[in-house]
Amino acid sequence: MKKGLVVLLSMMLLLFTACASKSDPNAGQSGANQPGSNTSNTNAGNTDTQKEVSGTINLYTSEPQDLVNEMMNDFKSKHPKIDVKIYRSGTGEVISKLEAEAAAGKIQADVLWFADIDYFNKLAQEGKLEEYKSPEAQNLDQRYIYENGKYYEVRQIFNVIGYNTSKIKTAPTSWKDLAGSDFKGKVAIANPNYSGAAFLTLATLVNDSNLGWDYFASLKNNDVKFEQSNGNLSSKLASGEYYGVSVVDFMVRNAKKDGSPVDVVYPKEGSVLVPTPVGILSQSANKEAAKVLVDYFLSMDGQKLFVKQGYIPVKPEAGAPEGAPKPEDIKLFPLDLNFIGKNRDSLKQKFTELFG
Amino acid sequence: MATIERTRKDSFDFATMAPHLVWWGTIFLLCVTVFYPSVVLVANSFRTGDHFSLANFVQLFQTPRIYTSMINSFKVVIPATLLGTALGVVLAWIVARTNLPGKRIWQMFLATPYLIPPFVGAISWTYLLGPIGLVNKWYMELFNRPDPLIDIYTIGGMIFVMAIYGYTIPYIVVLPAIQKIDAAVEEAGTISGASKLRIMKDITLPLIAPAILGGMLLLFMNLLADFGIPAVLGAPKRITLMTTQIYQLIVNFDMPNHLQIAAANSMLLAVFGLIGLQIYQKIIKSGKYAVVSGKGPSVEPIKLGKWSVPVYLFLMVVVLVTTVAPIAAAIFTSLIKAVGVPATLENLTLRNYRIVFDIDSIKRAMINSVSLSAAAGLLITFLGLILAYMIVRVRTGTVGSRIVESLIAIPYAVPGTIVGLAMILAFASPLPVIGINLYGTYWILLIAYLSRFMNIGLQTITGAMTQIHPSLEEACRISGATQMQAFKHVVFPLLRPSIYAAFFLVIMPALGEITLSSLLWSVNHETIGVVVLSLQEEGKVTLTASLAVVLMLSVFTINLVLRTITKGKLGL
Numbered sequence: 001m002k003k004g005l006v007v008l009l010s011m012m013l014l015l016f017t018a019c020a021s022k023s024d025p026n027a028g029q030s031g032a033n034q035p036g037s038n039t040s041n042t043n044a045g046n047t048d049t050q051k052e053v054s055g056t057i058n059l060y061t062s063e064p065q066d067l068v069n070e071m072m073n074d075f076k077s078k079h080p081k082i083d084v085k086i087y088r089s090g091t092g093e094v095i096s097k098l099e100a101e102a103a104a105g106k107i108q109a110d111v112l113w114f115a116d117i118d119y120f121n122k123l124a125q126e127g128k129l130e131e132y133k134s135p136e137a138q139n140l141d142q143r144y145i146y147e148n149g150k151y152y153e154v155r156q157i158f159n160v161i162g163y164n165t166s167k168i169k170t171a172p173t174s175w176k177d178l179a180g181s182d183f184k185g186k187v188a189i190a191n192p193n194y195s196g197a198a199f200l201t202l203a204t205l206v207n208d209s210n211l212g213w214d215y216f217a218s219l220k221n222n223d224v225k226f227e228q229s230n231g232n233l234s235s236k237l238a239s240g241e242y243y244g245v246s247v248v249d250f251m252v253r254n255a256k257k258d259g260s261p262v263d264v265v266y267p268k269e270g271s272v273l274v275p276t277p278v279g280i281l282s283q284s285a286n287k288e289a290a291k292v293l294v295d296y297f298l299s300m301d302g303q304k305l306f307v308k309q310g311y312i313p314v315k316p317e318a319g320a321p322e323g324a325p326k327p328e329d330i331k332l333f334p335l336d337l338n339f340i341g342k343n344r345d346s347l348k349q350k351f352t353e354l355f356g
Numbered sequence: 357m358a359t360i361e362r363t364r365k366d367s368f369d370f371a372t373m374a375p376h377l378v379w380w381g382t383i384f385l386l387c388v389t390v391f392y393p394s395v396v397l398v399a400n401s402f403r404t405g406d407h408f409s410l411a412n413f414v415q416l417f418q419t420p421r422i423y424t425s426m427i428n429s430f431k432v433v434i435p436a437t438l439l440g441t442a443l444g445v446v447l448a449w450i451v452a453r454t455n456l457p458g459k460r461i462w463q464m465f466l467a468t469p470y471l472i473p474p475f476v477g478a479i480s481w482t483y484l485l486g487p488i489g490l491v492n493k494w495y496m497e498l499f500n501r502p503d504p505l506i507d508i509y510t511i512g513g514m515i516f517v518m519a520i521y522g523y524t525i526p527y528i529v530v531l532p533a534i535q536k537i538d539a540a541v542e543e544a545g546t547i548s549g550a551s552k553l554r555i556m557k558d559i560t561l562p563l564i565a566p567a568i569l570g571g572m573l574l575l576f577m578n579l580l581a582d583f584g585i586p587a588v589l590g591a592p593k594r595i596t597l598m599t600t601q602i603y604q605l606i607v608n609f610d611m612p613n614h615l616q617i618a619a620a621n622s623m624l625l626a627v628f629g630l631i632g633l634q635i636y637q638k639i640i641k642s643g644k645y646a647v648v649s650g651k652g653p654s655v656e657p658i659k660l661g662k663w664s665v666p667v668y669l670f671l672m673v674v675v676l677v678t679t680v681a682p683i684a685a686a687i688f689t690s691l692i693k694a695v696g697v698p699a700t701l702e703n704l705t706l707r708n709y710r711i712v713f714d715i716d717s718i719k720r721a722m723i724n725s726v727s728l729s730a731a732a733g734l735l736i737t738f739l740g741l742i743l744a745y746m747i748v749r750v751r752t753g754t755v756g757s758r759i760v761e762s763l764i765a766i767p768y769a770v771p772g773t774i775v776g777l778a779m780i781l782a783f784a785s786p787l788p789v790i791g792i793n794l795y796g797t798y799w800i801l802l803i804a805y806l807s808r809f810m811n812i813g814l815q816t817i818t819g820a821m822t823q824i825h826p827s828l829e830e831a832c833r834i835s836g837a838t839q840m841q842a843f844k845h846v847v848f849p850l851l852r853p854s855i856y857a858a859f860f861l862v863i864m865p866a867l868g869e870i871t872l873s874s875l876l877w878s879v880n881h882e883t884i885g886v887v888v889l890s891l892q893e894e895g896k897v898t899l900t901a902s903l904a905v906v907l908m909l910s911v912f913t914i915n916l917v918l919r920t921i922t923k924g925k926l927g928l
Binding site for chain 2: 058060064065066069072073085086087088089090093096099100101103104105108164166185225226227228229230231232233234235236238239240241255258259260261262345
């Protein structure tokens with residue numbers, strides 16, 4: 001019986017320590033509001049001393065959990081006083097979360113980073129994004145700076161074809177190959193209602209006169225399967241459950257590096273550039289810390305880590321991941337934001353009708 | 357008598373008042389955390405825009421996806437209940453009535469699936485029967501087939517996993533009933549010349565029928581309310597059951613009135629839970645047949661004889677299939693370097709565990725789950741002790757007691773999805789009068805856990821307290837002890853094992869809680885269940901497996917602690 005009491009007591013102790021650690025972030029946050037907020041020294045955004053800026057910021061993202069965590073650990077080692085809390089889910093669910101919080105009265109996020117540029121566009125028009133001229137963006141290609149710095153592209157991902165090399169001997173070259181008999185019942189795409197990349201790919205391929213809805217109908221005839229996320233596509237491609245998938249390039253590249261029997265194909269019709277912008281919400285309580293984070297993404301340290309994680313960086317001087325093509329060699333579909341913005345709902349609806 | 361009355365009045369101090377304060381405090385809390393959300397939920401289910409109507413209910417039956425999800429629920433739950441009950445009863449009978457060697461060990465092994473959170477079980481099964489799971493892979497390689505043998509992401513797969521994990525409920529309910537059958541009754545049958553089969557059919561079965569029926573109903577309600585299994589197995593083919601459909605309605609912000617339609621859908625689901633509870637309680641009350649008194653000599657065990665080997669094999673297959681294989685598959689998956697690589701020694705690694713323990717949100721989730729479970733466990737034990745005392749001793753059979761008991765039973769009887777939705781509806785906007793916004797905080801999770809698991813704690817302690825005869829306390833009081841002293845020195849020591857049990861019986865399900873958490877979590881306030889599901893959804897197969905293994909190990913450890921503390925009386 002004594003033993004039981006000890007267990008109960010130790011549980012209680014554990015609880016109290018947990019509660020104590022709970023109050024920490026609040027303390028950090030209230031402390032953060034005093035110094036950082038009126039020092040608008042934007043060009044101090046280098047990776048060295050950032051003594052004034054501290055506190056907690058919430059990052060809402062659709063990045064893979066392990067990769068974004070690795071990145072934030074690196075960020076933390078350079079900016080120990082800034083604590084970044086991550087909410088991670090599929091793009092669709094991140095947006096749902098934002099809308100739910102907005103409806104409940106207050107958005108908890110400070111920095112957004114996910115694969116729905118159309119949504120960033122909408123937020124910017126509603127004046128909800130903070131315009132920020134990052135000193136790290138001075139020599140950045142203009143096409144990665146959106147609306148004067150309201151949001152930035154921090155690395156490039158492409159929606160391409162991934163295939164399983166132990167199941168498929170001749171590599172596919174065209175999007176249409178996925179609708180061919182080699183891939184019958186073994187082809188999968190991500191659900192555009194969940195994955196931002198999948199939605200953009202749907203919109204882009206539908207908008208292409210050569211492919212269009214007919215292409216998706218032919219996939220349906222080939223018994224195409226659906227996954228919620230690109231991560232699922234990639235691991236099931238690796239396991240051999242699928243022979244070919246429409247997927248973001250870096251995941252397949254990383255799986256290949258780990259030894260999985262997969263490879264990436266940049267299709268001859270073109271690949272889909274999937275913008276995954278980073279932006280700061282104007283109602284953020286800790287914009288200064290948020291700005292430091294954006295600076296970090298665009299800094300050479302951040303860019304080099306992106307390369308290490310298998311991404312193609314936005315600053316070419318940071319290098320390129322192993323086995324990745326040069327960005328200028330990748331043939332791309334045009335990004336028609338106007339088309340996407342106008343047809344956002346109807347595309348999703350038609351997709352649901354087609355696939356039920 | 358008069359003197360006692362006077363002492364009662366004289367000792368009108370804080371110690372005697374405390375239980376009453378807690379009593380009224382709890383009633384107030386129950387009003388805020390159960391009654392108020394229930395009213396909000398019911399009101400919302402009838403609300404469209406700013407007027408009330410039945411439109412939401414009509415829409416349920418007009419939306420094909422919702423309508424299908426209801427049909428699916430019954431398509432899955434009814435066969436799973438029948439299969440699970442059959443398996444549970446057969447196993448209970450073998451363990452209770454035969455001369456099976458190593459009974460104690462079997463008894464423990466057979467109950468183990470009860471400890472595994474169902475969604476973790478479902479995830480483990482995908483490593484075996486997923487399209488490229490181990491079983492399917494061997495089949496395809498062995499017979500050189502392009503397609504897998506079994507697909508677990510189907511209605512059939514859900515039935516299978518539910519039955520495999522569900523059988524433990526009827527097993528646990530029926531086992532003691534069989535053990536308590538008075539041998540004399542069956543002997544009377546033998547003496548009258550009835551065959552063994554006849555005795556079984558006409559004597560034994562009717563005796564344990566209430567227990568079987570009760571176990572079956574409990575299982576049915578449990579499976580109908582389950583969110584984890586359909587969430588894991590239904591996602592790839594977008595098969596929804598009622599619980600997962602309600603979840604999707606809740607998070608579908610594109611749909612106007614989505615919370616109200618979800619509320620209407622919840623009402624339908626809740627009705628089944630509450631009807632089930634009513635029938636269950638009727639059966640339990642009427643089921644106390646005098647012959648199952650437990651006082652007669654126990655029945656002589658049936659000698660297995662030539663049946664020994666088949667029965668042994670059967671039990672081994674059951675344990676292998678329900679426990680060993682999925683756990684082994686999860687451990688194996690957690691150790692491989694990357695998906696799709698051959699299972700050679702150099703491809704095995706502990707890296708996945710390192711990554712899991714390195715990810716901030718996962719570390720936070722572990723701390724949150726542990727602290728939430730411990731807080732819920734402690735508070736429930738404490739409140740449960742006082743409430744049980746009030747219900748059993750002080751306010752025996754009063755209307756107040758019955759109201760408190762049912763307010764506590766409701767959040768446990770209805771599916772967790774509904775509790776979560778009611779919490780969202782009630783607490784998403786600042787509370788009236790005090791203006792505190794609970795949504796998005798740690799506290800909403802704690803409140804949800806408390807109301808959800810209170811019933812387990814209260815029932816455990818009430819059950820034990822009913823068995824302590826009031827004469828013990830009266831003896832104390834006559835010898836001059838105050839009510840508080842009598843409680844402290846007589847009742848409390850007798851209750852101690854049940855108090856520990858209540859604590860552990862709450863924290864075990866709370867650690868692996870998924871339904872409430874997935875609706876009420878927010879950044880910084882994740883729970884283990886939430887991160888496991890999100891890793892699974894993200895396709896991080898090896899990381900999910902590692903975390904699932906960690907979760908299973910924790911629950912097993914707690915169970916072991918519970919067994920040690922109660923010297924094997926409680927725990928499985």
